[in-house]
Amino acid sequence: MARNTDATPAEPKKRFKRLRQIGTAFNQARQLDPAVVWWMLGAFVLILALFVVLGIVFGHPYYLPFVGLPLAVLAAGIIMVRRTERAAYGRLEGQIGGGGAALGALRRGWFHDEQPVAIEASRPGDMASAAMVFRAIGRPGVVLVVEGPPARAQKLAEKERKRVNRVVPNVPVTLVRVGTGEDAVPVRKLVSKLNRMRPALSKEEVTAVNKRLRALGSSPLPVPKGVDPLRARPDRKGMRGR
Known part of the structure; x- marks a missing residue:
């Protein structure tokens, strides 16, 4: 049976492009607000710690932290966007145009x-x-x-x-x-x-x-x-x- 040699793995390329975009956005955020790293880390740890505690209380010490991991990443991303916007607008205040x-x-x-x-x-x-x-x-x-x-x-x-x-x-x-x-x-x-x-x-x-x-x-x-x-x-x- 002949194999289809024309097919290319497009999905890994999309993922790599997305990761590169995230990396670029993160570098821009650090330039505008150097403290953004600590804010992101704090949000990530806080959300994850909350799910760890909930997991211990409800008897799911591994399942709930696993569920909370993507939410912690999401919280860190939201903090990055908000802090970057605030810093960008702060630089525009008083500027011409x-x-x-x-x-x-x-x-x-x-x-x-x-x-x-x-x-x-x-x-x-x-x-x-x-x-x-x-x-x-x-x-x-x-x-x-x-x-x-x-x-x-x-x-x-x-x-x-x-x-x-x-x-x-x-x-x-x-x-x-x-x-x-x-x-x-x-x-x-x-x-x-x-x-x-x-x-x-x-x-x-x-x-x-x-x-x-x-x-x-x-x-x-x-x-x-x-x-x-x-x-x-x-x-x-x-x-x-x-």
Whole structure:
């Protein structure tokens, strides 16, 4: 009988790729938060110890710890993700374009622009004190994420809101200011705030609004040629751990 020599063991390759991805994520987590190793170890030991105690109490000293082992690994993984997210958002706080970078962590169903749709600098090329507006589109409607000096940022956001209303007049437009203060949202809470907003559009309407606003484009950026206004921004992919 002839053997099928074309068949290849794909499953081990997938497992190896997955392990390599986990290793890469773990190394990135250690770079962002060196203490993450001890937090993960503590969660693992705590969960496993709990199942050991339960095993002794209920007369299954080997079975219950065996059941608790994958749960302990899962707990360590959750701690790694949470600590990494917190450290990443902590680095974005106070950074130029930090609010826009945080939008990259929005869940599926949202559209957002990689670059700000509007920038206003007090002096050409001075991005440290510039007001910026980033745009996100989801089921709650259009969300304009504003950062920079409050007065100029609010004025710029209102101007951008009028532009959006002219193109999609019946779509809700919400302004969210990122930063510090009573009316501002910290970068680490921006994504959760947007995800908690009440839906107002269907999925099909979100796609249609996104296409129309893409055609609208963005306001001209008041910076000299060759200057990247977001050069100092943190890397989005690094923050997402992708």
